[in-house]
Amino acid sequence: xxxxxxxxxxxxxxxxxxxxxxxxxxxxxxxxxxxxxxxxxxxxxxxxxxxxxxxxxxxxxxxxxxxxxxxxxxxxxxxxxxxxxxxxxxxxxxxxxxxxxxxxxxxxxxxxxxxxxxxxxxx
Amino acid sequence: xxxxxxxxxxxxxxxxxxxxxxxxxxxxxxxxxxxxxxxxxxxxxxxxxxxxxxxxxxxxxxxxxxxxxxxxxxxxxxxxxxxxxxxxxxxxxxxxxxxxxxxxxxxxxxxxxxxxxxxxxxx
DNA sequence: CCTTATGTTCAATGATTATTGAACTATCGA
DNA sequence: TCGATAGTTCAATAATCATTGAACATAAGG
Numbered sequence: 001x002x003x004x005x006x007x008x009x010x011x012x013x014x015x016x017x018x019x020x021x022x023x024x025x026x027x028x029x030x031x032x033x034x035x036x037x038x039x040x041x042x043x044x045x046x047x048x049x050x051x052x053x054x055x056x057x058x059x060x061x062x063x064x065x066x067x068x069x070x071x072x073x074x075x076x077x078x079x080x081x082x083x084x085x086x087x088x089x090x091x092x093x094x095x096x097x098x099x100x101x102x103x104x105x106x107x108x109x110x111x112x113x114x115x116x117x118x119x120x121x122x123x
Numbered sequence: 124x125x126x127x128x129x130x131x132x133x134x135x136x137x138x139x140x141x142x143x144x145x146x147x148x149x150x151x152x153x154x155x156x157x158x159x160x161x162x163x164x165x166x167x168x169x170x171x172x173x174x175x176x177x178x179x180x181x182x183x184x185x186x187x188x189x190x191x192x193x194x195x196x197x198x199x200x201x202x203x204x205x206x207x208x209x210x211x212x213x214x215x216x217x218x219x220x221x222x223x224x225x226x227x228x229x230x231x232x233x234x235x236x237x238x239x240x241x242x243x244x245x246x
Numbered sequence: 247c248c249t250t251a252t253g254t255t256c257a258a259t260g261a262t263t264a265t266t267g268a269a270c271t272a273t274c275g276a
Numbered sequence: 277t278c279g280a281t282a283g284t285t286c287a288a289t290a291a292t293c294a295t296t297g298a299a300c301a302t303a304a305g306g
Contacts, residue, residue, distance in 0.1 A: 020146035093226035103216035201252035
């Protein structure tokens with residue numbers, strides 16, 4: 001059916017919604033994992049997050065992340081590819097996403113985040 | 124009544140709780156106003172926030188802000204003085220509070236935050 | 247003492263939230 | 277065409293949330 005999903009424009013991204021989205025452990029883990037993977041590929045499929053929760057629950061969280069402007073979803077066949085809206089976030093709220101990701105990285109264990117590799121680099 | 128209120132230690136401050144606290148417009152306004160005032164005085168009374176909501180609702184939000192470690196409450200007579208736990212936040216999540224405050228400042232109008240130099244003394 | 251000003255506690259309410267599973271749609275590959 | 281794969285939709289649930297007002301507690305000041 002619809003090949004494109006609704007996303008807010010850069011200007012429509014709002015701080016309380018972004019913070020609320022990031023305050024949920026599952027959504028934070030999604031964003032974190034997305035950020036981790038960015039160097040390899042800017043996109044991940046829904047299925048790459050199946051370890052975090054059930055599929056229908058993930059659909060729910062993906063919608064929230066998309067609605068608040070944190071990530072963009074691209075439909076390709078039966079797959080949905082998602083990426084962080086880094087530039088939009090940075091333009092809108094400079095330094096915010098990095099600060100959150102760095103904070104999350106500090107508590108990676110406690111937050112049960114993907115222990116893949118280091119997300120932070122020295123400034 | 125107990126003269127001291129319970130606060131989490133620096134190490135007990137957790138990212139999701141902090142983000143969730145900051146995601147509420149009223150609480151964000153409280154934190155913002157507290158940050159604005161910091162150069163003049165590090166503390167504000169509960170009553171200084173009466174413009175944001177009713178007293179009992181503010182008590183509720185103050186408790187959330189205190190419980191998550193964002194602010195500290197000091198009891199003095201019939202007054203409660205509150206301040207931002209800037210150093211603890213900075214130690215725990217470097218750059219996070221500043222990024223949020225800067226982001227909030229960008230949307231000050233939209234978020235109906237107190238104008239910079241305008242500290243209301245009604246009465 | 248009494249009054250006033252400060253802020254809390256409590257109960258009730260309506261709204262939102264995260265989660266689950268079953269049923270469903272749509273696409274790809276053999 | 278058939279069957280497997282990827283993900284959504286829907287309804288139901290339990291939990292938490294923000295908000296309100298009334299009643300309460302405490303301290304300061306006359």
